[in-house]
Amino acid sequence: MSTLQFWLSFNNNAEWFQFPVNPPEIRVESGYNWTNINLTQSGEYTVPSGHPLTKISFSSFFPRDYNSSYCEYDVIPKPTEFTDKISRWKETKRPVRFKVLGFGGRSTGLNYAMCITKFDFWEQAGSPGDIYFTLEMQEYRFITLRPVEAAVSKTTGVKTVIKAASKPIRPNEKEIPTTYTVKSGDTLTKIAQRMRTQGHKDIDAHKLYAANKKVIGKNMNLIKPGQVLTIPK
The missing domain is CATH 3.10.350.10 (LysM domain)
Structure with a gap:
């Protein structure tokens, strides 16, 4: 067993599981968007214009049988239970929570709300019952339209300036279970x-x-x- 733990959960931890076999590598794409601005007298400047959505992808497999040399825990559900669950979560078009504990040697690791954009799985010769897969996800950002109010001019009494509410409201990821x-x-x-x-x-x-x-x-x-x-x- 390694110090890394890969977890995927849905509906605010109403459903969750730990991946039984850690992937050999994980790809995390992140960075900044940049915009070039040309100022007539000062020349051209490049400024950051926002953070693009983080993308994460990796491949591994769901084993049919426990093997201490690569499994992270010993009581492993059937491989089809994992694939059915991920496929169902993907079809809801709701975010999942992806965590990697111990990633980069940090206690916090990775922790993202993600959309499952691609989930491919298959069996291959030589490993009967094992299911191999590739999972691709993209960061999910919560967007809430905040109420606005107009500022009233003390001189004219006319509402002229629009102000946004000071505190954004984060939507609840959780849906009531049935x-x-x-x-x-x-x-x-x-x-x-x-x-x-x-x-x-x-x-x-x-x-x-x-x-x-x-x-x-x-x-x-x-x-x-x-x-x-x-x-x-």
């Missing part, structure tokens, strides 16, 4: 408490059970890992 997959140690009470923190203000264990009685069975206290519960509105 399902939940039961994990080891969960109870309906714990799940209901978690759902209340994610936007379901009126949910409780009994409402959760009523909406999922066919899945859970007659005993509301016997839920099993892997069961997918519907979260009632």
